Amino acid sequence: MKDHPPNNSDETSGNLEAEVDPLREVVPSANTPGKRRGKAEVVSEENRPSLREELHDRKIEQLRQMFDRHKGNRHLILLQDFPDPDALSSAWAYKLIAEKYDIQCEMIYAGALSHQENIALVRLTGLPLQRWTLETTKTKDLSAYQGCVFIDNQGTTCNLTEFILGAGVPIAAVIDHHSLQGEINADFTDLRPEIRATATIFTEYLQAGMLTLDGSVSQHVKCATALMHGLRSDTNALRQAQEEDFLAAAYLSRFYDPQLLNAVLQSSRSKWVMDAIERSLKHRTVQNNFSIAGIGYLRYDDRDSIPQAADFLVTEENVHTAVVYAIVHDKDEEIEVVIGSLRTNKLTLDPDEFIKEAFGQDAQGRFFGGGRSQAGGFEIPVGFLSGRNESSDYARMKWEVFDAQIKQKLLNLISPKENPIYDH
Ligand SMILES: [Mn+2]
Numbered sequence: 473m474k475d476h477p478p479n480n481s482d483e484t485s486g487n488l489e490a491e492v493d494p495l496r497e498v499v500p501s502a503n504t505p506g507k508r509r510g511k512a513e514v515v516s517e518e519n520r521p522s523l524r525e526e527l528h529d530r531k532i533e534q535l536r537q538m539f540d541r542h543k544g545n546r547h548l549i550l551l552q553d554f555p556d557p558d559a560l561s562s563a564w565a566y567k568l569i570a571e572k573y574d575i576q577c578e579m580i581y582a583g584a585l586s587h588q589e590n591i592a593l594v595r596l597t598g599l600p601l602q603r604w605t606l607e608t609t610k611t612k613d614l615s616a617y618q619g620c621v622f623i624d625n626q627g628t629t630c631n632l633t634e635f636i637l638g639a640g641v642p643i644a645a646v647i648d649h650h651s652l653q654g655e656i657n658a659d660f661t662d663l664r665p666e667i668r669a670t671a672t673i674f675t676e677y678l679q680a681g682m683l684t685l686d687g688s689v690s691q692h693v694k695c696a697t698a699l700m701h702g703l704r705s706d707t708n709a710l711r712q713a714q715e716e717d718f719l720a721a722a723y724l725s726r727f728y729d730p731q732l733l734n735a736v737l738q739s740s741r742s743k744w745v746m747d748a749i750e751r752s753l754k755h756r757t758v759q760n761n762f763s764i765a766g767i768g769y770l771r772y773d774d775r776d777s778i779p780q781a782a783d784f785l786v787t788e789e790n791v792h793t794a795v796v797y798a799i800v801h802d803k804d805e806e807i808e809v810v811i812g813s814l815r816t817n818k819l820t821l822d823p824d825e826f827i828k829e830a831f832g833q834d835a836q837g838r839f840f841g842g843g844r845s846q847a848g849g850f851e852i853p854v855g856f857l858s859g860r861n862e863s864s865d866y867a868r869m870k871w872e873v874f875d876a877q878i879k880q881k882l883l884n885l886i887s888p889k890e891n892p893i894y895d896h
Pocket of ligand 1: 668670
C-alpha cells in the first residue's frame with residue numbers, strides 16, 4: 473500500500489475522541505453485538521468506544537443514508553467476471569438489505585461460473601444471479617437503473633464496467649476488501665483492505681441492524697449460509713481468519729444451515745480441474761520458495777482451475793508462494809486473455825504490491841491485476857494475437873512467447889540475478 477492514496481475509510485479519521493457521538497441514538501447498541509461497552513452510564517476512559525467502533529458506526533450511518541437517498545430506485549450489482557463465494561454472498565446480502573429500502577437489485581456478471589463450489593452454491597441456494605455479456609448489455613435499457621454497485625471488486629475485474637459507467641449509470645456503492653485499485657467516485661464507499669472477506673463486512677452490516685435475520689425465513693438462512701461459505705473461502709477455511717471474521721462467523725452460526733454448506737463444499741472437482749493441476753505440477757519451476765507454472769491453453773469455462781492449481785502448488789514443502797497462469801480462450805467470442813493466480817503463505821508478501829510491481833500498468837494506466845491478503849490475480853489481454861490459427865505451431869509459439877514474458881517478469885522480482893534474459 474506504499475504508493476497508494478489513502479482509502480476512503482480514512483476520510484472519517486479526524487479527531488473523533490473530542491466529538492460528541494451523534495450516532496449513538498441512531499444505532500442502538502443492542503443491535504451491535506461485538507461491542508465491548510461497559511454498563512456504566514458515565515463513559516469512563518476505558519469504556520469509551522474504540523476508534524474502530526466509532527468508524528464502524530459512522531459507516532453504518534452513511535450506508536443507511538445512501539439507501540434512504542436511493543429509495544425506490546433500481547441498482548445493478550456488478551460482480552467480477554468469475555464471481556467467487558465471497559462476492560456472490562455479499563452481493564446477495566446487499567440485495568436483501570436494499571429491498572428493505574424498496575430498492576430492486578439485479579446481480580450480474582459477464583464471465584463464467586466455473587468453480588464447482590460456486591455452481592453448487594448458486595444451484596443449491598437459488599442465489600438470484602444473471603449473466604449479462606457485453607452483447608446482452610447493449611440491448612438493455614440502462615436508464616432504468618439509477619445506480620450501480622461494485623461488491624468484492626472495484627470494477628477493474630468486470631468486463632461490463634466501462635460500458636455501464638459509459639452509459640451514465642452513477643456508482644451508488646463500492647464495498648470491497650481489496651486494496652484501492654484507482655480513483656472511485658461513489659455515493660457510498662467502504663473499502664477495508666485489512667478485512668479478510670467482504671462477507672465479514674456484510675455480516676457486520678447485518679449485526680448493526682441493516683437487516684434482521686430471521687431463522688424461519690428460508691432466504692435468510694440460505695444467505696447466511698452463503699456468507700459463511702464466502703468468509704470461509706476467503707480465509708482459507710478460517711485458518712487465516714482474524715477476530716472480525718470469527719465474530720462474523722459466530723453471528724452467522726445462529727442462522728446458517730450446516731448441511732447446506734456441507735453439500736456446497738462436497739461438490740467434486742471436474743476432470744478439467746484435475747488436468748490443470750496435473751499440468752501445473754508437470755510444468756512448475758521452483759525458485760527461492762516460489763513455485764511458478766504456466767499451464768498452456770484453458771477453456772473459458774475452466775478458468776477457475778487456475779486458482780485451484782495455485783492452491784495446490786502452494787502446499788509443497790519449502791514453497792511459500794505459487795503463481796499459476798494460462799491463456800484462457802472463449803471459442804464463441806474469440807477472446808483470449810492470459811489469466812493468472814497467486815497464492816501465498818508468506819505473511820510479509822503483499823500480493824497486491826507484488827502483482828502490480830511485476831506486471832505494471834497498461835496504456836490507460838490500469839494495473840493488470842491486484843490482490844488482497846494472501847491472494848492475487850492478473851489478466852493480460854492477448855490482443856492482436858488473439859484467436860485461433862490453422863497451424864498448431866502458431867498456437868505453440870504464441871504460448872511460448874507469453875510464457876517466457878510472464879516468467880521473466882516474475883523472476884525479475886523473485887531473483888533478479890537469475891533472470892535468464894539479462895544474465896546470459
Ligand atoms: Mn473477497
